[in-house]
Amino acid sequence: MKIKGRLIWITFSFLAVASLIILAIGFGLAVTEVTGPSTPSPDSRNPSDTDETRGMEKDLLLGLGDSLTRGTGDTNGQGYFERVHQSLREKNRGISAVNLGIKGQTSEDLTKQIQQDRVQRLLKESRWITVTIGGNDLFRGSGSLEKIDLEKAENTRQAYEKNLQSILSDIREQNPDAPVFLFGLYNPFGHLEDSEKTSALVTEWNQTIRAVSQEYTKVVVVPIDDIFQLNPEKYLYSDHFHPNEKGYAFMSQRLMQAMQVDGEGSVNGG
Amino acid sequence: MHNWVSLIYNELLKMIKKKRVRVILLIVVALIPIFTYAQYRTVQTTIEQLGTSDWRTVLQQQIIDSQNRLSSSRLPDEWRESLKLNIQQQQYYLDHDINPAAPGAPTFAREFVEESVSLFLPLLVVVVASDIVSSEHAGGTIKLLLTRPVRRWRILLSKYLALILLVSFIVTATAVLAILISGVIFGYSGWNMPVLTGFSQQNGELVTDHVHLIPQWKYLLMGYGLAWFACAAVATLSFMVSVLVRSTAASMGVMLAALISGNLLTQLAPTWTALKYLAFTNLRLTDYLSGSSTMIEGMTLPFSLAVLTVWSLAALAVAFTVFTRNDVLA
Amino acid sequence: MAGKEKYPVLSVEDLSKQIGKREIVRDIRFEVGQGEIFGFLGPNGAGKTTTIRMLVGLIRPTRGKVNIAGYDLKRDYLKAIRNVGCIVENPEMYPFLTGRENLEMFARMEGKVSPKRIKEVVELVEMDQRIDDAVKTYSLGMRQRLGIAQALLGEPQLLILDEPTNGLDPAGIREMRQFIQRLAREKGISIFISSHILHEVQRICDRVAIINRGTVIRTGPVSRLLEGDSPVQWRLDPPDQGMDILQSLSGVTTVERSTEHDILTHMPEEKISEANQRLLEAGVRVTAIRQQHPTLEDIFLQMTEEDPIA
Structure with missing residues (x-):
């Protein structure tokens, strides 16, 4: 016959042992997690995680580029990208989206970003790819606003052309099928005195974008300069540079139109 | 085998009957609502300042704030590095549309363990661990304990195992209480929220090659598992001190001083790399999980685990040698 | 066993x-x-x-x-x-x-x-x-x-x-x-x-x-x-002469004056009659002989005091 302990303390002891086992398992998991980078699935989201990640990997909308993709200037932070994502989701709940846009990114930065493992993996999995790039190149690389240095602007444009080619080649290399929607540039300074000069530059760069995109299949240029041409104040954020929510709404409308065409399968690279 | 169960049960019974454990749980129960409210206030203040409750804007704002701090020339280099890493990480959350602070009890519990692993939890552990042997000396019961037909090392080992069980219980109870109490305000959802992990550092760069998402419940399990290891190391050191020092107050004092100076030193002298060989500078194990930068260069999870293990083994060796060899004088 | x-x-x-x-x-x-x-x-x-x-x-x-x-x-x-x-x-x-x-x-x-x-x-x-x-x-x-x-x-x-x-x-x-x-x-x-x-x-x-x-x-x-030298209380007249005689006897371990007429000695029981006889021979009047029963206390005190070395 053994001496029995009180039930409550025996229960406590069992709870303590259970805690020990659970925590030891957690500890073991954590150590393998941190030390062994054996989990080779970065960015692959658990299908059951949240509803925004629910769905097939092949229904991925990928956003690349600068602050426009990021959504800077939109008061609710959505930008064109999240609006399009929401619209797509109304038709198919399984569509997921990854926004890789980085504020202030130039074409040079994007060529590097696109080399990253995780970005390349995402590119492979994408069904649609949207790109906004060039604004930062154009308005930083062309001298100050008051005094546009034409020679410098030309050098920057040539560099941009090369970078854009490199970006589109890389995208196609990773994913030959997904349509790429490349936004054109717009002139945020159309209301200023020097507007002729800046407009000329934007037009020239937009021509570059069209020319480069024609070299690749399934690259759709989505022009937006017309929206901002007549009444830029109405569609620009208070920083006079980024679009506001109305501007982004327009951008998303344009993109949806372009994607609709894609849905009917009648577009062949510009 | 039955003998072991009996011995450990005895020690557990003594510990929980002593009210200390109940006091500790009460402390946790009393403090968590305060932490919860503090967290709630922080979120509210941020929303007020930004005029929005959208976390993307909040995160963007945080990034901008950090960038502004970066441009200040008075910032020490060490801080600059960790700030840069933070920005990169926040940017990553933003890029992947992941809300790092999605309110919810699991998120609170996750942040709670990340903040409490270096001081709050160890303090609780020190309070229970430091009197485990010294109280037997102080109460004179050591004479009864050591005149049983049980070898001294078995008695000490049963005490140690009981202590580890109790520490496990306290860590789990803290997690459960944190979730239950904070959920009243934040709600109980967010278990499956994806959390990023797998960040590592090389030469001050945040290496995101192995970054991936895991559901938050798994992250919680791992975070509290790491906290448990840190607490077990603290318990082991307190255990040794408790064997060496006959008075409970003194042994608690020694441990508290060591614990707090360990915390202070990492903040005061982050360039003094020799500090990384101390036990108490290696308690922030959850940082390796969340990808927060460590204060001292060259610290990795295996390194910290090794340091804690070596200290613990040394402490056990000292404790067992002293306890089995020493005469029990009045 | x-x-x-x-x-x-x-x-x-x-x-x-x-x-x-x-x-x-x-x-x-x-x-x-x-x-x-x-x-x-x-x-x-x-x-x-x-x-x-x-x-x-x-x-x-x-x-x-x-x-x-x-x-x-x-x-x-x-x-x-x-x-x-x-x-x-x-x-x-x-x-x-x-x-x-x-x-x-x-x-x-x-x-x-x-x-x-x-x-x-x-x-x-x-x-x-x-x-x-x-x-x-x-x-x-x-x-x-x-x-x-x-x-x-x-x-x-x-x-x-x-x-x-x-x-x-x-x-x-x-x-x-x-x-x-x-x-x-x-x-x-x-x-x-x-x-x-x-x-x-x-x-x-x-x-x-x-x-x-x-x-x-x-x-x-x-x-x-408890055996051995037990304390014996003597009442003698004249006490000084009595003390000298008691001290000269073999087997008597301590002789001390406890009061004016009382003398305390330690001696084996069988020696008491011999001592009494000697005192009487010398003309010392013996008014009382009281043999006390020794306690461990006495022995203990005696022994621990006797043994200053160690």
Whole structure:
């Protein structure tokens, strides 16, 4: 016959042992997690995680580029990208989206970003790819606003052309099928005195974008300069540079139109 | 085998009957609502300042704030590095549309363990661990304990195992209480929220090659598992001190001083790399999980685990040698 | 092992303990037989507690051997200690547990104790009324009894009690004495009692060892120790002349003037008549001879004072 302990303390002891086992398992998991980078699935989201990640990997909308993709200037932070994502989701709940846009990114930065493992993996999995790039190149690389240095602007444009080619080649290399929607540039300074000069530059760069995109299949240029041409104040954020929510709404409308065409399968690279 | 169960049960019974454990749980129960409210206030203040409750804007704002701090020339280099890493990480959350602070009890519990692993939890552990042997000396019961037909090392080992069980219980109870109490305000959802992990550092760069998402419940399990290891190391050191020092107050004092100076030193002298060989500078194990930068260069999870293990083994060796060899004088 | 032969339940050989440079206990040896009540007497600080702690394994001896029920304490610690129940100094229990929880805890460590045995010892020490109260509510006497219950749990052959009457009131002391005698007589348990108050144990001990400054200065049955030089009180006239005569006699150990007419001597009983005759021959009037019965106290004081070295 053994001496029995009180039930409550025996229960406590069992709870303590259970805690020990659970925590030891957690500890073991954590150590393998941190030390062994054996989990080779970065960015692959658990299908059951949240509803925004629910769905097939092949229904991925990928956003690349600068602050426009990021959504800077939109008061609710959505930008064109999240609006399009929401619209797509109304038709198919399984569509997921990854926004890789980085504020202030130039074409040079994007060529590097696109080399990253995780970005390349995402590119492979994408069904649609949207790109906004060039604004930062154009308005930083062309001298100050008051005094546009034409020679410098030309050098920057040539560099941009090369970078854009490199970006589109890389995208196609990773994913030959997904349509790429490349936004054109717009002139945020159309209301200023020097507007002729800046407009000329934007037009020239937009021509570059069209020319480069024609070299690749399934690259759709989505022009937006017309929206901002007549009444830029109405569609620009208070920083006079980024679009506001109305501007982004327009951008998303344009993109949806372009994607609709894609849905009917009648577009062949510009 | 039955003998072991009996011995450990005895020690557990003594510990929980002593009210200390109940006091500790009460402390946790009393403090968590305060932490919860503090967290709630922080979120509210941020929303007020930004005029929005959208976390993307909040995160963007945080990034901008950090960038502004970066441009200040008075910032020490060490801080600059960790700030840069933070920005990169926040940017990553933003890029992947992941809300790092999605309110919810699991998120609170996750942040709670990340903040409490270096001081709050160890303090609780020190309070229970430091009197485990010294109280037997102080109460004179050591004479009864050591005149049983049980070898001294078995008695000490049963005490140690009981202590580890109790520490496990306290860590789990803290997690459960944190979730239950904070959920009243934040709600109980967010278990499956994806959390990023797998960040590592090389030469001050945040290496995101192995970054991936895991559901938050798994992250919680791992975070509290790491906290448990840190607490077990603290318990082991307190255990040794408790064997060496006959008075409970003194042994608690020694441990508290060591614990707090360990915390202070990492903040005061982050360039003094020799500090990384101390036990108490290696308690922030959850940082390796969340990808927060460590204060001292060259610290990795295996390194910290090794340091804690070596200290613990040394402490056990000292404790067992002293306890089995020493005469029990009045 | 339960044979009829009287093997020593406890035997101690050349037991010594040195702490630092000081030798606290030196070359102690004695034996305690089965069912014997053995007194271990000495003033405070004589080394009693150190010796007792060595007997139960709390202190390692520097030299010497302790044998309990035939097992060497050092080599066969578990077997040896299983046969001992002890209270070292105060009967300290866990105050936050009840009496029963305390006993259950020690029983679990003992390994083979049944719940029935717990009930038995509780009844034996008459604690059944209060056993489920927390120990911190107990009086000293109750704690002492719980301590004995604890010591008896494992049915030991040897019970070691360190100052068992410490802090008890006279009634408690009497009760304790009776209890100890009953244990030895009815259960055949050997009992080792240490004390510094001699008359308390004098009546119940079969044999005693007297320790002073770390060494045993005498061992033997109480009756034998009480023999020998007993104090004799003389009333003489003239006292000075009487004193000279007493001092000249062989066998008389001390001669001192206690009052104006009274002289105290220590001498063997058989010498009293011879001394009386001598005094009368010399013309000293002997008004009274009072032989006092010696107590251990007297012997103890006499011996510890006689022995300034060590």
